[in-house]
Amino acid sequence: MTDTQQPVYQVLARKYRPETFADLVGQEAMVRTLKNAFAADRIAQAFIMTGIRGTGKTTTARIIAKGLNCIGPDGSGGPTTEPCGQCEPCRAITEGRHVDVMEMDAASRTGVGDIREIIDSVHYRATSARYKIYIIDEVHMLSTNAFNALLKTLEEPPAHVKFIFATTEIRKVPVTVLSRCQRFDLRRIEPEVMIALLKKIARSEGAQISDDALALITRAAEGSARDATSLLDQAISHGAGETTVGQVRAMLGLADRGRILDLFDMVMRGDAAAAMAELSAQYADGADPMAVLRDLAEVTHWVSVISITPEAADDPTVGPDERARGLDMAKRLPMRMLTRMWQMLLKALEEVAMAPNAMMAAEMAIIRLTHVAELPDPETLIRRLQSQPQPPSGGGGAPQGRGPGPGALTQAPGRLSAPIAPQTSGATMSGAATAMALAPDSAIPRLASFDAVVDLIRANRDIKLLIEVETTLRLARYAPGRIEFEPTPQAPTDLAARLSQRLQTWTGQRWGITVVNTGGEATIAEARDTDRLATEATLRENPLIKAVFDAFPRAKITDIRTPEAIAERAATEALPEVEDEWDPFEDN
Numbered sequence: 001m002t003d004t005q006q007p008v009y010q011v012l013a014r015k016y017r018p019e020t021f022a023d024l025v026g027q028e029a030m031v032r033t034l035k036n037a038f039a040a041d042r043i044a045q046a047f048i049m050t051g052i053r054g055t056g057k058t059t060t061a062r063i064i065a066k067g068l069n070c071i072g073p074d075g076s077g078g079p080t081t082e083p084c085g086q087c088e089p090c091r092a093i094t095e096g097r098h099v100d101v102m103e104m105d106a107a108s109r110t111g112v113g114d115i116r117e118i119i120d121s122v123h124y125r126a127t128s129a130r131y132k133i134y135i136i137d138e139v140h141m142l143s144t145n146a147f148n149a150l151l152k153t154l155e156e157p158p159a160h161v162k163f164i165f166a167t168t169e170i171r172k173v174p175v176t177v178l179s180r181c182q183r184f185d186l187r188r189i190e191p192e193v194m195i196a197l198l199k200k201i202a203r204s205e206g207a208q209i210s211d212d213a214l215a216l217i218t219r220a221a222e223g224s225a226r227d228a229t230s231l232l233d234q235a236i237s238h239g240a241g242e243t244t245v246g247q248v249r250a251m252l253g254l255a256d257r258g259r260i261l262d263l264f265d266m267v268m269r270g271d272a273a274a275a276m277a278e279l280s281a282q283y284a285d286g287a288d289p290m291a292v293l294r295d296l297a298e299v300t301h302w303v304s305v306i307s308i309t310p311e312a313a314d315d316p317t318v319g320p321d322e323r324a325r326g327l328d329m330a331k332r333l334p335m336r337m338l339t340r341m342w343q344m345l346l347k348a349l350e351e352v353a354m355a356p357n358a359m360m361a362a363e364m365a366i367i368r369l370t371h372v373a374e375l376p377d378p379e380t381l382i383r384r385l386q387s388q389p390q391p392p393s394g395g396g397g398a399p400q401g402r403g404p405g406p407g408a409l410t411q412a413p414g415r416l417s418a419p420i421a422p423q424t425s426g427a428t429m430s431g432a433a434t435a436m437a438l439a440p441d442s443a444i445p446r447l448a449s450f451d452a453v454v455d456l457i458r459a460n461r462d463i464k465l466l467i468e469v470e471t472t473l474r475l476a477r478y479a480p481g482r483i484e485f486e487p488t489p490q491a492p493t494d495l496a497a498r499l500s501q502r503l504q505t506w507t508g509q510r511w512g513i514t515v516v517n518t519g520g521e522a523t524i525a526e527a528r529d530t531d532r533l534a535t536e537a538t539l540r541e542n543p544l545i546k547a548v549f550d551a552f553p554r555a556k557i558t559d560i561r562t563p564e565a566i567a568e569r570a571a572t573e574a575l576p577e578v579e580d581e582w583d584p585f586e587d588n
Contacts, residue, residue, distance in 0.1 A: 012233040013226045016201050018059050019094065021067075021081050025197055025225065026189035027056060033184070035081045038067065043079065044182035046154055046163040048139070050170040051186030054226030057166035060186070061135045064164060065101045066093045069129040079130070089129050100129040106141040115146045119153050122161045132161050139165040140172035147174050154180045188223025191215075191317045197225065198232050207236045212245035215317040220252055253288050260295045261325050264303075267296070268333060268341070272370035279366055289362035290352050297345040299326075304338045306330045337373070344369055385547045450478045453503070454524065460506055468495055474520025482512040486520025535560060 018024045021031045037043055047064065049057040066083035073086045083090050092098035104114070118134055126132040136142075142150075154163060154177065165181065167173060189197075198214050209232070217235060221228035231252075235243045238251045249256065259282060266275040282292055306313045307330035313323045348365035355361035376384065447453055457466045472491035477484040487495060496513040503511040522530070536557055539545050549555055 011230070012201060012205070013229045016204075016229060018056065018063065019066075019085055020083060021063060024056055024060065024063070026193050027060070027186055030060070030184045030186065031081075034064070038079055038081045041079075043068070043162075045157050045161075046165070046181040048165040048167065048170075048173070048178065048181040048183050049186060050167050050183065052188060052222075052224060053168060054221075054224030054228075055186040055189065056225065057168075057186055058135070058137055060184070061137075061164040061166055062093060065098075065131075065133045065135065065162075066090050068131045068133065068162060069093065069098075069101070071130075098129065100126040100131070101133045101135065103135045103137065105138060106136050107138045110141050110143050110146060112143070112145045112149050115142070115149045119149065122153055122158055125160050130160075133164065134161070135164045135166070137166045138168070139177075140167045140169040144174075147177055151176055151180070189225055189228075190223075191218050191315065194218045194221065194223070194225070194228055195316060198228060201229060201232060202236070205236060207239075207243065209235060209239065209243040210245055212319060213243050213248040215319070216245055216248050216252070219317045250286065253286075253291055256282075257295075257319075257322055260292070260299060261322065263292070264296055264299045265329070267366065267369045268329075268337065268373055270370050270374040272367055275366050275370050276363060279362060283359055289358045290349070293345060293349055293352060293362055293365060297342065297349065300338055300342045300345060302326060303329045303333065304335065304342070307333070307335065307338070340372065341369065344372065381551065385544055447480050447507075450475055450483070453478075453483070456506060457502070460502075462502060465498060465502060468492060469499070470524040472523065474523055476516050476519040476521070481509065482514075484514045484516050484519075486516050486518060488523065532560065 021034065024031060047061070049060055051057055063083070066085075066089070067081050068079050069089040070080055070083040071077050071087045071089060072080075073084050075087065077084070077087075085091070085094070089098060093101050096103070104118075122132070122134075124132075157163065163181070165173075165177075170178075170183075170185075195211075195214050195218050198209075198217060202209050202214075213235065214232075217228055217231045220231060235248050235251060239247050246256075259278065263275060263278045263282070266278060279289075279292065283289060302312075303326055306326055310327065310330070313327055315323075318326070344365075348362070348369075351365065352358050352361040447456065454466070454469060457469060468491065472488045472495065474486040474488060475483070476486055483499070485496075492498075496515050500511045500513040521527075539557065539560070540549065
């Protein structure tokens, strides 16, 4: 009895791998360039193919190798872009057994020793083929020393040697290597082309699969032909001859697209109860919480894109019902709402990935999203605040005929600012302090108040003494040339001596500094804080400010600025004007 050998099953990704440039889909620009180069006998010494996974980099390398070594069915052919597939070189290269076409995986052979084998063998002519061809896959994995060892041979190889590189990480390949190669960027395969390819393979396999299922596979493949054919192979087995979109969705672990749109609509309406119920129902039907949130992010991106460019809705992988709902959402939902949804979903995806229970994290994310959806955007909030009635004149505002006093609220176009009460010590050097620095002999008569002394300390940039005077000195009595103060418990013991020494140095005359136990006023810092608290209290009574705190109870006033202070700061930070620009072409 003789044993009959069963045919070995071959996966669709290998069974339908392109054998000629005519079979290569989605890469028309590269095919045209190579055909013209072969026709004009301008074949480069080295090629490098780059692109995402499954777009045909290694396949293209093998087709080029067959085209270079094809001799035709009659054995008299030359290099061609349409290898016959019948001659011995074509069959040997297809089966991976040709002695002159060597494929090397750079991911497992990364060192100089592996490249040295190539360098030593390039000097020998091909055994049976026209060209000796080296195909190096994942070439970016080579070490730096290996790249350097290959440079000289790559730049000036023997006439009978060709190099073909393939990589998914073109940025990791040294520029010295790229400059010696002819580069081809393989594009993602367009959805229309991919669906047509999958239909052709399904017909050849005698499988029945719906167009919606093919669109779902195409979307999941993300432009990779190998991924698409592998998923099609799995879908045919899953459907046992007839495959529906529901079976493909279950195979991929995806939620129903229509139900995802329902969930998205519930979230954007702020209906937390309905959204939670829908999420629980999808989870009970087998949907992964991470996949649900990822689908919500995809819908958010899709609706945002078609709100800007409605033509983007004409995607062959999108059904008519889904397209109509997406266009309706794009008209209804403002862009601020969509961008806020996108940012929060990105954060939610990180939380779900790290959470011990993915469903709990997804539920918390849905709760946050639904509650945030009801919050007004800043423009609406400002419009709402401005529409509230203003207080009657004379009810806490500044008296008529006078400018706004300390604590009064002023509003400039597009900006809300709150003036602060006048402080006892300014932030800049006064004119009196400038005069004292220039003429110390007449300085004491000019120091009519203690504020002028503080300005003098600030003008001479003694920061340590300035902080101590403002925070630890309680002034009891002041006269030009004499100071009496009560120190705080935090005051340094030598404050009086150092203050006297500094003032004598700056003014040129002796100062009498006396320390007393009682009778001191509040420090400059305490007075400043008191003024600020009083100003804040006044501001909080303003209807606009009160409305802001009612909407945001945990808000705080972090800074109060007058229009004058804003203008002064802008003038300080402005670039100086150039009065006379130098012209290099102007004659002296």
